[in-house]
Structure formats: C-alpha cells, structure tokens
Amino acid sequence: MPELPEVESVRMGLDRWVAGRTVEAVDMLHPRSIRRHLSGSGDFAGRLAGCKITATARRGKYMWLTLDSGEALLAHLGMSGQLLVQPPECADEKHLRVRMRFDDGGSELRFVDQRTFGHLMVEPLVPDATGVEVPGAIRHIALDPLDPAFDGDVFAGVLRRRRTEIKRALLDQSLISGIGNIYADEALWRSRLHWARATGGLQRRRVADLLEHVRGVLGEALAEGGTSFDGLYVNVNGESGYFERGLKAYGRVGLPCERCQTPIRRDAFMNRSSFSCPKCQPRPRGARVSPASR
DNA sequence: CGGGCCTCCTGAATGC
DNA sequence: TGCATTCAGGAGGCCC
Numbered sequence: 001m002p003e004l005p006e007v008e009s010v011r012m013g014l015d016r017w018v019a020g021r022t023v024e025a026v027d028m029l030h031p032r033s034i035r036r037h038l039s040g041s042g043d044f045a046g047r048l049a050g051c052k053i054t055a056t057a058r059r060g061k062y063m064w065l066t067l068d069s070g071e072a073l074l075a076h077l078g079m080s081g082q083l084l085v086q087p088p089e090c091a092d093e094k095h096l097r098v099r100m101r102f103d104d105g106g107s108e109l110r111f112v113d114q115r116t117f118g119h120l121m122v123e124p125l126v127p128d129a130t131g132v133e134v135p136g137a138i139r140h141i142a143l144d145p146l147d148p149a150f151d152g153d154v155f156a157g158v159l160r161r162r163r164t165e166i167k168r169a170l171l172d173q174s175l176i177s178g179i180g181n182i183y184a185d186e187a188l189w190r191s192r193l194h195w196a197r198a199t200g201g202l203q204r205r206r207v208a209d210l211l212e213h214v215r216g217v218l219g220e221a222l223a224e225g226g227t228s229f230d231g232l233y234v235n236v237n238g239e240s241g242y243f244e245r246g247l248k249a250y251g252r253v254g255l256p257c258e259r260c261q262t263p264i265r266r267d268a269f270m271n272r273s274s275f276s277c278p279k280c281q282p283r284p285r286g287a288r289v290s291p292a293s294r
Numbered sequence: 295c296g297g298g299c300c301t302c303c304t305g306a307a308t309g310c
Numbered sequence: 311t312g313c314a315t316t317c318a319g320g321a322g323g324c325c326c
Contacts, residue, residue: 001318001319003320032302032303036322061321076320076321077320078303078320079303079304079318079320080304095304113303115303115304115305116302116304117303117319117321118320162296162297163297164296164298168297168298171321173320173321180320181318270298270299270319271299272317272318273317273318296326297326298326299323299324299325299326300323300324300325301321301322301323302319302320302321302322303318304318305317305318306316307315307317308314308315308316309313309314309315310313310314310315
C-alpha cells in the first residue's frame with residue numbers, strides 16, 4: 001500500500017526516466033483512472049500531448065510531473081497503482097489503465113492499477129498557503145513530515161485543538177500528509193501510544209516524540225525502498241521494497257511484541273485494522289473497547 | 295464546519 | 311469442489 005516512502009521511491013525512479021522527455025500521445029484504457037479529471041479523457045490526453053516534462057515533485061502520497069505548459073500531471077497510486085517504465089514492445093499489463101508514449105520512441109510510462117483507487121489528472125500549478133506551487137487539486141493537502149518546511153510546533157498546536165483520536169489525526173491528510181495505516185501503526189508503536197488516545201490530551205513533548213518516530217519510520221522505510229506485502233507496490237522497474245522486515249506492529253497480530261513479548265493485538269478501526277501492543281500501548285481510560293477481529 | 299462513517303474496486307483468502 | 315463472503319484501504323462525499 002503506497003504511503004510516503006513508496007511514493008517517494010517511485011518518484012525518484014521516475015525522475016531519472018521521464019525528466020526532459022516530450023510526450024507524444026497518451027492512450028486512455030480505463031475511464032475510472034481519470035475520474036477526477038472532470039473534463040474527460042480527450043482533454044486529459046490533449047493537455048499532455050506535446051508537453052515536455054520538466055521535473056518531478058511529491059507531497060504526502062501525491063506526486064506530479066511538471067510540464068512546460070505550466071500545468072502538472074498529478075498522480076495518486078491509491079491502493080494498487082503502479083507507474084512503470086516499460087519498453088514499447090513489452091506486452092500490456094492486465095490492469096494497464098493509461099499509457100504515455102514519448103516522441104523519442106523510447107520507454108513508455110504506464111499507469112497500471114488493479115483496484116482502480118488511484119487516479120491521474122492534469123492540473124494547473126497554483127501557489128499554496130506558503131507560496132509554493134502545487135497542483136490545484138491538492139491545495140488542501142498538508143505538508144508532509146519530511147518536508148523541510150513542516151513545522152512540528154504548529155502541528156502540535158493543531159493536534160491539541162482537535163477533538164479526535166491520535167490515529168485518526170495521523171491519517172488525516174489535511175493535518176499531516178503521507179501517513180497511511182501501516183506507518184501510523186508503526187509510529188504509534190515506537191511512541192508507545194494507543195491509537196485511541198485523545199489528541200487534545202497529548203503533551204507537546206509527546207507530540208514532538210511522536211513526530212520524531214513518524215520521521216524515523218518513514219525515513220527507514222524509504223531507505224529500504226518501501227514496504228511490499230503482495231507485489232502490488234513496486235517501483236518504476238517493477239521491484240518491491242524490503243521494509244516489511246522492519247515492521248514491529250502492522251500485520252503482526254498474535255506475534256510477540258519485540259519490546260515486551262506480549263502478543264500484538266488487532267482492533268477494528270475505521271472499517272479496517274489497527275495493530276498495537278497491549279502492554280506497551282495501553283488503552284486509554286474511557287476509550288471504547290473495539291471488538292478484536294479474527 | 296468538525297467529526298466520522300460510507301463508498302468506490304478487484305482478487306486473494308477464507309468459510310460452509 | 312465450488313460458490314459466497316470477507317478483507318484490504320485512500321480520500322472525497324455526505325450526513326449529523
């Protein structure tokens with residue numbers, strides 16, 4: 001499941017292959033992949049044709065290719081999206097949704113997406129609240145914790161004013177971006193915080209500690225090329241990452257906590273799962289007891 | 295408008 | 311064996 005480290009791994013790989021190349025044509029193979037590009041397939045392909053890709057960028061789980069037209073091709077991988085660099089003679093993937101061909105006749109850029117939660121769109125670049133140019137559609141996405149401009153003190157203040165649970169806040173891309181279910185559980189395990197802890201009751205130093213662990217786990221995962229469970233996350237060359245070996249909580253239900261040997265528990269959370277150590281991450285007083293699933 | 299639930303989707307895994 | 315159900319989850323939409 002692509003979160004910040006996986007998206008950044010893809011972006012870095014893409015940069016090398018597409019920066020400086022000129023788009024010749026785009027083949028649209030599934031309308032759902034551009035459902036957020038409201039003016040449709042023809043407009044999407046037309047805005048890309050003839051454009052030169054000048055650079056790549058990322059914020060949170062979104063990445064984009066800047067174009068010499070002043071617009072950007074924005075991509076979100078969703079659950080199963082892949083951006084692959086493939087030679088033209090390579091057979092179409094089963095779930096190939098969009099193909100971009102270049103005027104040099106070299107490798108194509110292919111958007112492959114089994115579950116179609118990912119999407120692409122062409123958007124004008126506009127200044128965000130701090131003056132940085134981002135695709136218009138993601139103006140509401142917060143800075144991610146690896147962005148040098150991310151301000152931990154501001155984040156702590158925002159958190160403490162919120163009336164919600166800490167894991168919900170970590171997953172809220174308008175507060176802090178790039179974190180999904182896996183790295184939220186890992187950062188909370190490292191911080192010894194239960195997912196249901198109220199954000200309003202967290203001391204500033206606990207928020208600072210949590211943020212340090214968020215940055216730590218994202219950075220370590222990035223260094224390993226990301227996390228792959230099922231082969232659905234791969235970099236532009238189709239290679240999986242290795243960070244699943246570094247996971248301490250996510251997916252480890254029943255296995256011993258590496259700090260205290262207590263079996264990791266699994267709670268139902270937001271129609272999905274949350275993994276934590278019952279001893280290191282005690283349930284806060286007054287938190288509802290979620291039915292353990294499976 | 296803040297908070298939180300619902301929905302979209304496919305295929306692997308599980309259940310009976 | 312085979313059909314049906316469950317599960318995974320990002321984020322926009324929508325309801326209260």
